[in-house]
Amino acid sequence: MTYELPSAWDGRVNSLGFAKPPAETRVVAAMSGGVDSSVVAAMLKAQGYDVIGITLQLYDHGAAIEKKGACCAGQDIHDARNVSDQIGIPHYVLDYESKFREQVMEDFADTYLAGSTPIPCIRCNQTVKFSDLLRTARDLGADCLATGHYIRRTDGDTGPELHRAADASRDQSYFLFATTAEQLDYLRFPLGDLPKTQVRELADQFNLPVASKPDSQDICFVPEGSYATVVEKLRPGAGRGGEIVHLDGRVLGEHNGVIHYTIGQRRGLGVATGDPLYVVKIDAPSRRVIVGPREALMTSGLLLEELNWLGEGSLEAAADAGSPVLVRVRSTRPPVPARLGWSDGVPVIWFDDPEEGVARGQAAVLYDAEGSTRILGGGFILKPIPADERVVAA
Numbered sequence: 001m002t003y004e005l006p007s008a009w010d011g012r013v014n015s016l017g018f019a020k021p022p023a024e025t026r027v028v029a030a031m032s033g034g035v036d037s038s039v040v041a042a043m044l045k046a047q048g049y050d051v052i053g054i055t056l057q058l059y060d061h062g063a064a065i066e067k068k069g070a071c072c073a074g075q076d077i078h079d080a081r082n083v084s085d086q087i088g089i090p091h092y093v094l095d096y097e098s099k100f101r102e103q104v105m106e107d108f109a110d111t112y113l114a115g116s117t118p119i120p121c122i123r124c125n126q127t128v129k130f131s132d133l134l135r136t137a138r139d140l141g142a143d144c145l146a147t148g149h150y151i152r153r154t155d156g157d158t159g160p161e162l163h164r165a166a167d168a169s170r171d172q173s174y175f176l177f178a179t180t181a182e183q184l185d186y187l188r189f190p191l192g193d194l195p196k197t198q199v200r201e202l203a204d205q206f207n208l209p210v211a212s213k214p215d216s217q218d219i220c221f222v223p224e225g226s227y228a229t230v231v232e233k234l235r236p237g238a239g240r241g242g243e244i245v246h247l248d249g250r251v252l253g254e255h256n257g258v259i260h261y262t263i264g265q266r267r268g269l270g271v272a273t274g275d276p277l278y279v280v281k282i283d284a285p286s287r288r289v290i291v292g293p294r295e296a297l298m299t300s301g302l303l304l305e306e307l308n309w310l311g312e313g314s315l316e317a318a319a320d321a322g323s324p325v326l327v328r329v330r331s332t333r334p335p336v337p338a339r340l341g342w343s344d345g346v347p348v349i350w351f352d353d354p355e356e357g358v359a360r361g362q363a364a365v366l367y368d369a370e371g372s373t374r375i376l377g378g379g380f381i382l383k384p385i386p387a388d389e390r391v392v393a394a
Contacts, residue, residue: 008047033076036148115284116361152192177378242287264357307379
């Protein structure tokens with residue numbers, strides 16, 4: 001099957017939204033070495049744009065250089081360079097290892113040590129990719145920065161809007177909620193309207209050397225999939241043990257470090273009482289893992305920090321009005337109905353029905369409740385509100 005690329009120029013505006021021909025439009029393509037970003041670069045080049053490929057070297061790839069499914073390390077940089085050579089665009093590799101370590105890896109370790117559950121991919125998009133790389137693209141005179149993310153950017157009545165991808169199974173909105181309005185004005189997501197199957201077909205059509213390369217999985221700087229090992233390496237001594245305590249106060253056993261646990265975890269607790277137990281709280285200062293029955297995981301709401309608002313009007317007005325929203329608290333869960341509000345000056349989400357296993361440090365992403373695909377923003381979970389508690393001091 002041959003996929004026909006849409007016309008890149010209608011005489012008024014090009015396919016990226018600029019009022020000039022593609023040949024006069026410079027685009028920096030963020031190239032991770034994977035299929036998606038490679039197809040973006042090839043598509044834009046085929047449409048006649050002035051494309052520059054940039055790959056970020058983000059971490060010491062010694063342990064991950066042979067790991068399939070990683071990104072932004074040795075083999076991936078080599079793949080991005082090969083794709084660039086094949087499609088005939090300049091390609092640059094920028095060494096961002098120190099920035100990535102400071103802004104993403106160090107934050108990852110500290111968040112785990114604080115008893116929260118981090119999402120480093122969001123931090124990476126917030127800092128290195130959509131801040132530092134975006135600034136570099138501007139320095140190169142680019143009109144925009146294009147990425148291989150599955151998400152859509154549309155021009156609304158009051159400015160650019162962020163929408164879920166057409167292919168729901170590939171939608172990456174959970175990891176991109178922190179994209180600011182200013183960044184969104186400069187970003188482009190050419191794959192937002194395409195299903196993954198079509199992207200693979202395009203990779204074959206362009207005869208890209210990465211056409212059969214597996215998709216990236218897990219966290220790029222965790223070569224063996226062991227979060228705790230990475231935290232121990234970054235923070236020696238982080239694995240200090242402590243007690244596993246039931247909600248009723250009983251000490252059930254010992255653990256070898258809070259970094260091995262997350263809210264909602266059931267397997268690998270190493271204790272048995274006859275009834276299923278789940279991690280319901282992590283008390284990092286006292287090195288205690290609190291366990292209890294499943295119903296103890298239920299929450300009626302959550303407090304948010306670092307909330308990025310992309311909806312109409314102001315966040316304050318939406319919260320004061322108790323505006324209905326849909327909220328996703330884990331990347332693998334569907335959005336659920338809720339309302340915005342305030343609690344002692346802190347943004348709060350009240351679920352229509354109690355939600356299970358809300359973890360501090362994870363993201364809460366807000367979507368339009370009226371049936372559109374628009375993303376209204378989101379923030380990081382500061383504190384879950386127990387299901388039997390409706391008023392919480394910030």
